[in-house]
Amino acid sequence: MEPMLAQLTTALEPTRQRLLSHPVYATVHDLDGLRDLTTYHAFAVWDFMSLLKALQRSLTCVSVPWMPVGAGSTRYLINEIVTGEESDEAPAWLGVANSHISHYELYRIAMQQLGADTSPIDQFTDRVMAGTPIRQALQETDVPEGVRQFVQYTFDVIATGKPHVMASVFTFGREDLIPDMFLHLVRALDADAPAQLRTFRYYLERHIEIDGDHHSQLAMQMVTELCADDATRWQEATDWAIRGMEARIGLWNAVCERVAVVN
Secondary structure (H helix, E strand, C coil): CCCHHHHHHHHHHHHHHHHHCCCEEEEHCCCHHHHHHHHHHHHHHHHHHHHHHHHHHCCCCCCCCCCCCCCHHHHHHHHHHHHHHHHHECCHHHHHHCCCEEEHHHHHHHHHHHCCCCHHHHHHHHHHCCCCCHHHHCCCCCCCCHHHHHHHHHHHHHCCCHHHHHHHHHCCCCCCCCCHHHHHHHHHHHHHHHHHHHHHHHHHHHHHHHHHHHHHHHHHHHHHHHHHCHHHCCCCCCCHHHHHHHHHHHHHHHHHHHHHHHC
């Protein structure tokens, strides 16, 4: 591993371990708890896609007339990730019409099969599509404050306009932080309710397979290329990634409180 990247990951490790050992995974022990978790985690799945597209917009040309932007290797890295996240292979049971699908759309279908409440994320995205600013749309949506702060942080990252900051927050502390114990729980629940959990289990396994291995390596390479030999960029990448993990902890805290109250 490149020395500066190794320093960054070392600096992130204490906060990363707090995330991996977060009590949210122990709080969710049945289908009802899983339904509650997905209702709020859906916001993180959605804004992950927004951060991804902001990176693609910064690192490639998405306007006409086309002109080359940045380094070809960096364009390759982000476009490769976008292909997998925005148009991944869908499970066969969704049919030919959905042979390729974004991870967010897949997640929402999984929520519907689970019987989870999709109204908060649907109301939020409907407001955003209608032109409501993100901060206002979050305030008008009935979700815990930790969820609002998490999504707002993502858009604060995007607002920096700094590709190395966006890439670092994208790479570290996002959807790769799914411990094995959570997947084991889903598999155990799947044995009792296979029809309801079929797509959600596929989402988790596909996400871990793609994002936890191939995409994570591409993303770390992207951070390395964008920070290069600039010590200031490496420090910013570290600071923003740590704050991103802290925002994720706030999201999980909010989920824990809501699951505990409901159950």
